[in-house]
Amino acid sequence: MKAEIIAVGTELLLGQTVNTNATFLSEELASLGFEVYYHSVVGDNEARLLNLLALADTRSELIVLCGGLGPTQDDITKEVLAKHLNQPLEANEMALKKIVHHLTRLGRPITENNRKQSQNIKGGIPIQNPNGLALGTLYTIKNRSYLVLPGPPVELEPMFLKEVTPLLKKILPQEWVLDSRVLRFYGIGEAQLVTEIEELITHQMNPTIAAYAKSNEVTLRVTAKANTHEKAKELLDQAEKDIQKIVGKYFYGYGDNHSLEAETVGLLKKYHQTVTSAESLTAGLFQETLAKVPGVSQCFPGGFVTYSKEAKAQLLDISLDQLNQVGVVSKECACLMAEQSRLKLGTDYSISFTGVAGPEELEGKSAGTVWIGVSSKKSGTTAYLYQFNRDREYIRHSALMAGLNLLRQQILMEH
């Protein structure tokens, strides 16, 4: 069933408010089985809203309007929809009682604008608002429904979840479920990942596969449509199997709210391992990223930020002569940093970072040249060379992600 969302409010068009209602409603509508094809935002303007409603009638079977139900003169959404539907507005006793009660308690007069908030479009199902004064409405005529909700998310969201969802389920012509699974990949760009699984993406309509690039990682969202959750799971399992066969070596975990640091800290905890770090160009970014994960104290005692050459020598007991000889942007330096920091704190692992964040070059090496050292109590110490690009921030973030992944792989290899 085709749906669209129309948010009403000049504040959205001025960039003073973010249209998070469209995001919330889209996600909820999709999970109910509606296909949202359009979002629109229009100001508090009768002519433009009427035009948009006429357009929406040509393309959608569910039209969700949000915002513009407040008590000021600007707020015209319900009046304009009533005009479009050629229906009068009428008082809703329950909503009016609530407004009168609220304003009386505050000792404020009840104005015509206040009354307006309690009105319902004649023939529509009134939707009560537990967190506010504006009444919502669901109006259905023939095969088309109009849903009107207030703008503040704190009012709209509970109204939608509690009151609207059961009503919309009745409108839907059939009962099926849409289930999604998010797969997360590191070490492959969006374009390359999509190229490698192009066949799957192109030829599969159910489940659908969509790729999203994040900073230094890619996620795939696989979405299956079925009669039951069990059947959807089967479809998802098969699609995942097909995907993993091709790009499984880059896969690291599941879920929208997962991350490479959460995965890595999870492995440390699982195997009761500890880690420290000695950071030059990342300057604490690796350690503070580990510490984003609650409960990290089990596996992370602390570590070193050794930005200058002298700090590397002093804090890690490395000879300054040796550093002068090999240079700080070197495999030797990365290995010394990782090993010395691990020995000093007595951890199972240490990851070190040394290189050129830029914009200037260092020791004749260009910005983006980074050595990452891995020291393991079991397997000894080595270091890897990376050449990252773009700006200072991206280079440092790329080094962070590479370091997290090296640690993850090292733990997996040893357990």
Added chain:
Amino acid sequence: MKAEIIAVGTELLLGQTVNTNATFLSEELASLGFEVYYHSVVGDNEARLLNLLALADTRSELIVLCGGLGPTQDDITKEVLAKHLNQPLEANEMALKKIVHHLTRLGRPITENNRKQSQNIKGGIPIQNPNGLALGTLYTIKNRSYLVLPGPPVELEPMFLKEVTPLLKKILPQEWVLDSRVLRFYGIGEAQLVTEIEELITHQMNPTIAAYAKSNEVTLRVTAKANTHEKAKELLDQAEKDIQKIVGKYFYGYGDNHSLEAETVGLLKKYHQTVTSAESLTAGLFQETLAKVPGVSQCFPGGFVTYSKEAKAQLLDISLDQLNQVGVVSKECACLMAEQSRLKLGTDYSISFTGVAGPEELEGKSAGTVWIGVSSKKSGTTAYLYQFNRDREYIRHSALMAGLNLLRQQILMEH
């Protein structure tokens, strides 16, 4: 001049991404003098996007398209606009070179999808993308212009501010200039700041004053409209004077691309001072934030991440007995951490962080209890107690900002 924004991307219609680009673009377009009357979101679908473009032609003089410039088959924005305009796409040498260079360095193959990102609509002004691979375009025909930008905000925003703004200024028929000044405040919430300068905001139409809340800081954008830049500057100067009179004690600097860390590192450089840090709950966040500022090596040799009690004792030469006695969430611990780290690295200042990031409490102290120590070669050592709230991430970020501000104030006091 009437404008509208069309965001292209199925992920927006599925509620997986918030349309913050529309918010950013609306604010910027309004400040340039455009009137944004509509936002739309449409999926990666040729027929629907063509319909929307035909509609936009009937109502807007500037049509901004964002998203759908990626390297996958889904990404069709530029192709569809080219079809709508009946113009071919052609390779842009500079953008193609960048893509080839980027992929070659990564050792990845160059696919047809990659090449696509470098294409320009024939006759359009190419807009280079410093943070990504997709080329933007500004195409003008008669009195209507089409602007195409990539979807990731990290690419779109700098392209708009640096490349697009000067081009759009030329399109505007106006004979007046709109100049803005951004004032940055720390230590006051948005609601309180707005309440304190409410008179100014309400009664002043030129310049206009708009407040924006960021994480732990507030900015004011003051925008003046005048015949000349000189006249606009006079208006801005007067408005700033009025604002500073009321909330000047919270002001720390100017500009959209400024930050508390840039201001603080700027002061360290100006006065040839150095800083280190010992971080517990922030775990490197303070140091890595300093290191975001290019050239920080002049004033920051490195420092300590002392997450566990044992690491505090070992790395900073503090007696474990003493720590057990006073507890790690204490003024004494914060002072010892700041002083010992400063003495170890011989810097002019050190800032220390110790407290409870949460979600669990620690030593009977609730999440959000944070001591920040300040040690200065000139003025000795002290520490301040903070009670932050919300989640782990916000508590750690609040501590970071408070630490940066303490350092900034200490330097200013001593110089």
